[in-house]
Amino acid sequence: MSSTVFTIARDEWRYWRRSSLAQTVLIIALLLAAASVWVTHAAISHTTEQRQHMQSESITAFEEQPDRHPHRMVHYGHYLFRAPPPLGSLDPGIDSFTGNAIFLEGHRQNGATFADQKQSTGLTWVGRLTPAYVMQVLTPLLLIVLGFGVMTREREAGTLDFLKVQGVSPLVLLAGKGVAMAGAGLLVLTPLIIGALLTVLKGAQVVPVLTFILSYLIYIVVWCALVLLISTLARSNSVSFSGLVAVWILLCLVVPRIASNTASVMVASPGKLETDFAVLKKLRQMGDGHNANDPAFKAFKDNLLAQYNVDSVEDLPINFRGVVAQKSEADLTEVLNEFAEQQMAQQQSQAVIARMFGWLSPMIAIQNASMKLAGTDLENYQRFMREAEAVRFEFVQSLNKLHAEGMSLEQDANKYKSAEARKAATVDAENWQMLEEFQFTPLPAGQRFSNSLTAVLQLLFTAGLVLAFTYIAGRRV
Amino acid sequence: MPDAVISASNLCVDVQTKKILKNVSFNANRGEVLALLGGNGAGKSTTIKTFLGLMKPTSGSVWLDGVDVQKAPDIVRQKVAYLPESVMLYGHLTAIENIQYFLSLSGKDKSETEIVAALQRVALQESAWRAALSGYSKGMRQKTAIALALLREAPILFLDEPTSGLDPVAIDEFNRLVSQLAAQGATILMVTHDVYGACHVANRIGLLRDGEIVGMFDAPEQGNIDSEAVHKAFTQGVVA
Numbered sequence: 078m079s080s081t082v083f084t085i086a087r088d089e090w091r092y093w094r095r096s097s098l099a100q101t102v103l104i105i106a107l108l109l110a111a112a113s114v115w116v117t118h119a120a121i122s123h124t125t126e127q128r129q130h131m132q133s134e135s136i137t138a139f140e141e142q143p144d145r146h147p148h149r150m151v152h153y154g155h156y157l158f159r160a161p162p163p164l165g166s167l168d169p170g171i172d173s174f175t176g177n178a179i180f181l182e183g184h185r186q187n188g189a190t191f192a193d194q195k196q197s198t199g200l201t202w203v204g205r206l207t208p209a210y211v212m213q214v215l216t217p218l219l220l221i222v223l224g225f226g227v228m229t230r231e232r233e234a235g236t237l238d239f240l241k242v243q244g245v246s247p248l249v250l251l252a253g254k255g256v257a258m259a260g261a262g263l264l265v266l267t268p269l270i271i272g273a274l275l276t277v278l279k280g281a282q283v284v285p286v287l288t289f290i291l292s293y294l295i296y297i298v299v300w301c302a303l304v305l306l307i308s309t310l311a312r313s314n315s316v317s318f319s320g321l322v323a324v325w326i327l328l329c330l331v332v333p334r335i336a337s338n339t340a341s342v343m344v345a346s347p348g349k350l351e352t353d354f355a356v357l358k359k360l361r362q363m364g365d366g367h368n369a370n371d372p373a374f375k376a377f378k379d380n381l382l383a384q385y386n387v388d389s390v391e392d393l394p395i396n397f398r399g400v401v402a403q404k405s406e407a408d409l410t411e412v413l414n415e416f417a418e419q420q421m422a423q424q425q426s427q428a429v430i431a432r433m434f435g436w437l438s439p440m441i442a443i444q445n446a447s448m449k450l451a452g453t454d455l456e457n458y459q460r461f462m463r464e465a466e467a468v469r470f471e472f473v474q475s476l477n478k479l480h481a482e483g484m485s486l487e488q489d490a491n492k493y494k495s496a497e498a499r500k501a502a503t504v505d506a507e508n509w510q511m512l513e514e515f516q517f518t519p520l521p522a523g524q525r526f527s528n529s530l531t532a533v534l535q536l537l538f539t540a541g542l543v544l545a546f547t548y549i550a551g552r553r554v
Numbered sequence: 555m556p557d558a559v560i561s562a563s564n565l566c567v568d569v570q571t572k573k574i575l576k577n578v579s580f581n582a583n584r585g586e587v588l589a590l591l592g593g594n595g596a597g598k599s600t601t602i603k604t605f606l607g608l609m610k611p612t613s614g615s616v617w618l619d620g621v622d623v624q625k626a627p628d629i630v631r632q633k634v635a636y637l638p639e640s641v642m643l644y645g646h647l648t649a650i651e652n653i654q655y656f657l658s659l660s661g662k663d664k665s666e667t668e669i670v671a672a673l674q675r676v677a678l679q680e681s682a683w684r685a686a687l688s689g690y691s692k693g694m695r696q697k698t699a700i701a702l703a704l705l706r707e708a709p710i711l712f713l714d715e716p717t718s719g720l721d722p723v724a725i726d727e728f729n730r731l732v733s734q735l736a737a738q739g740a741t742i743l744m745v746t747h748d749v750y751g752a753c754h755v756a757n758r759i760g761l762l763r764d765g766e767i768v769g770m771f772d773a774p775e776q777g778n779i780d781s782e783a784v785h786k787a788f789t790q791g792v793v794a
Contacts, residue, residue: 081658081659085659088644088647088655091646091647092644095646095686096646234644235640235642236642236644238603238608238642239636239638239643239656240659242606242631242636243631244631244632244659244661245659245660
């Protein structure tokens with residue numbers, strides 16, 4: 078039986094080799110897949126090098142600042158860059174929308190910036206043609222164009238009955254056609270598989286890479302089976318083609334849109350402007366860290382005076398303004414973190430709802446599996462934001478500590494009175510050697526693997542379901 | 555279980571509400587050529603499709619070499635070669651490739667030499683052997699299908715309008731082939747509306763009208779069935 082299956086598969090390939098439509102589709106699919114892998118890999122490698130260079134530049138620029146008041150350095154700020162994970166060259170995930178760089182400064186939590194999508198003009202839409210996008214959205218469409226007539230062609234030409242008379246059961250015929258379709262899918266998937274395997278040389282762990290490849294294989298099996306199923310059920314080529322295109326629109330465009338809309342409706346998330354106003358309102362109640370005499374710091378001042386057993390801030394062994402800056406930054410950060418965590422929790426809740434639609438659309442399932450395994454999903458982005466915030470807080474508080482310990486309150490208070498006074502209210506430039514090369518630590522391989530399991534299960538479930546329906550449809554031929 | 559190689563017993567086939575075959579019964583023994591003669595819509599092709607397991611009887615049964623077709627269609631199909639009315643071969647393949655492909659599916663591997671010999675036997679011109687079937691005339695396709703049927707070496711042959719599209723020389727050659735195969739022990743059921751062709755090769759002719767066998771003509775021990783009598787019965791509904 079297996080030899081008959083392969084004989085049928087070989088003949089289907091022979092048909093495709095002799096059909097100009099099939100040849101064109103296969104060549105386009107292969108070129109698109111190979112080009113997207115190559116171009117995205119080259120672009121991301123270039124960006125990574127650029128970011129590493131910019132990271133060093135940013136550190137050097139900060140460290141080369143002259144003797145200054147520490148609070149000026151708080152506002153001078155510092156850029157933090159995250160190198161994309163190795164598999165990110167195949168699936169940039171949400172990174173291409175969120176960005177991989179953050180400007181760190183005092184009193185503010187900036188969002189990530191320099192996203193590829195934000196830097197693209199309308200003409201560079203091809204920048205979206207990542208290997209993941211090509212495999213998730215375009216490859217199914219190409220498989221449809223290639224295989225919509227895989228069974229209906231036999232039915233329309235009358236060869237289906239003739240094959241039956243030769244002793245070929247419909248299930249064997251379906252298996253043969255399925256092997257041929259899977260071969261075509263595998264061919265188109267090859268550039269992605271090679272690209273994924275090569276990321277191991279760049280430090281990607283084996284388990285996520287293999288699961289990444291396996292997920293795409295299952296996804297291709299799902300679409301091959303869908304093409305077979307609809308082609309088996311349809312009475313003619315035109316019905317099969319229009320049915321498959323409708324299914325593609327539903328699964329790749331409509332359901333993902335419904336998923337994100339449902340998530341937005343079920344978990345209402347305030348917009349940026351609304352959040353910014355809420356944060357500002359809360360911060361205004363806390364007092365201005367730049368003004369040590371702000372009544373909001375009275376209790377703090379009293380405690381500090383009591384702690385050092387002195388009567389006035391002038392008698393403190395440390396610069397009260399610097400201590401207030403430290404206190405203010407800590408309080409402000411707490412508020413900012415509270416809002417940031419709220420927002421992240423809302424994003425997570427929305428993502429959880431949207432991911433449930435992976436049981437309905439294999440495209441949503443592969444998108445989630447792919448991003449999670451590549452380390453370019455929401456969890457990794459939020460992890461980056463948290464790590465960046467930790468760096469920002471430590472960086473600002475180090476400068477605030479210098480502010481508190483590097484000069485007296487008198488020097489600080491009189492800094493605008495003369496040039497000498499201004500010079501006295503500075504700290505040595507050597508103190509700027511405080512920055513370390515930032516190394517983002519993505520989620521461990523095991524964690525990424527386990528996070529992807531639900532999505533992989535969704536893909537397996539869909540594959541099983543479609544294969545079962547195809548089997549039933551095959552028995553009724 | 556009937557002794558005949560091809561046997562239909564009280565066969566009725568309905569398609570939706572329409573009765574296509576009504577209590578059709580006939581037998582064909584080994585080495586016999588049975589022709590079912592009838593006009594358009596008489597139920598000829600339905601009869602063959604029921605024997606091939608492509609259509610299910612509403613009642614009654616069809617047997618091939620002692621096996622009930624409905625119970626074991628895969629077994630009986632191994633013994634059968636089928637020549638459809640409109641040839642169902644692949645347009646993207648050449649004659650040789652088509653034959654190789656269908657033979658390999660039925661588990662019979664033949665060398666190219668044997669395939670070429672069969673194509674010569676059906677008088678398909680050599681220039682066409684390696685050309686895609688999409689450029690063939692109906693007659694050339696028919697010859698390719700006949701070559702395939704010959705190479706299958708099946709003991710039972712079903713021929714649906716086999717000479718349709720063939721030129722007179724090819725028809726003569728085909729009739730000669732059918733007689734030869736029958737002489738070698740093949741049992742053949744042929745459906746046609748070609749009265750004279752049927753009388754020339756068949757041992758028996760069943761006249762099918764509106765899904766019923768309305769007459770049966772046997773060949774004399776020497777010679778062919780009287781074509782005039784069959785023609786009269788066929789055209790005027792008069793059965794002797």
